[in-house]
Amino acid sequence: MTEGIFEKDWKLNFTQCYPNGQLKYSELDNILQVTASEHADILGFGTKAILRTKQSWVLSRMLIEIEKLPMFEQTIKVRTWIQDFTGSRSTRNFEVLFGERRLIASTSLWAVFNIEARRAEPLIASTDHVVPHPDRIMTSRTAERIDGNVSFNKIRDYQVVLSDLDIVNHANNVKYMDWCFDALDPKDVLTGKIKSIEMNFLRELSYGNQVAINEAKIDELTSIYSISKADRPHFLMQLTKKG
Incomplete structure (x- = not known):
């Protein structure tokens, strides 16, 4: 080292x-x-x-x-x-x-x-x-800070379960990625064409929280995903594909 x-x-x-x-x-x-x-x-x-x-x-x-x-x-x-x-x-x-x-x-x-x-x-x-x-x-x-002031469409609901929690007693941030990727078409995930992933972790989530997973397509190569609770964003993720 x-x-x-x-x-x-x-x-x-x-x-x-x-x-x-x-x-x-x-x-x-x-x-x-x-x-x-x-x-x-x-x-x-x-x-x-x-x-x-x-x-x-x-x-x-x-x-x-x-x-x-x-x-x-x-x-x-x-x-x-x-x-x-x-x-x-x-x-x-x-x-x-x-x-x-x-x-x-x-x-x-x-x-x-x-x-x-x-x-x-x-x-x-x-x-x-x-x-x-x-x-x-x-x-x-x-x-950087992701601009979440875009028009989202809800693609899935989710409830935080025990296996999502970590030692700090909140949903581990890796789980946020899983929830978003699991809501996508597998073909879009398995192409290997994602160039960059940018994430903002805004607020914690706890056991039993009901959340919505939302998508906004910015252009042909860029999409933003949000995880929101009661219409308040807790996580933002921007995916950019290779051109």
Whole structure:
């Protein structure tokens, strides 16, 4: 591990892949986040450590740019590092490699969350030893705010169930991706033509919440999906296809 940069190898198993052998988009998201979590553990402010102070990391925004999805039984390398840290928020970047080829680049914005007060606050744990890499940027742009002020059509209703919850007792953000992709035509998902996935995690969801999954087609290559509760958006995801 280069100073401040963490690497982890993942051999893709059958549960992580679609019927065509490609890595599932939600599993890609999960792999990135688990790798980030392991790096945070090494740095001393991972989930287990900061739960002692009633804090947790929550994902606020993420941009994933995909050149090619890895396949079943391939071993990929995920490399991650912190770009910057401001006390209550952190930007973390990733790259996914197969051999020497970079398949995927990602950037993410994280916030520190008080699990009792259910609000953001500065991290209590020390970060003086963190080595940031402010100039090591892999994506074409930053993870931005998605414009949700568009005309959506509801495509599915959903109720949050126990298997959606994580250790912080809310629906894990990876599940949001699953709900959206499961509402789409499988043919559109399995083509491997998605160029980028951008996500905004706006509000948490809890067990039993009734939500609507909505779609807005912006143009031939771009669509926006929302997960809303009582007409209030909790999640936005913008998909851009390869031209």
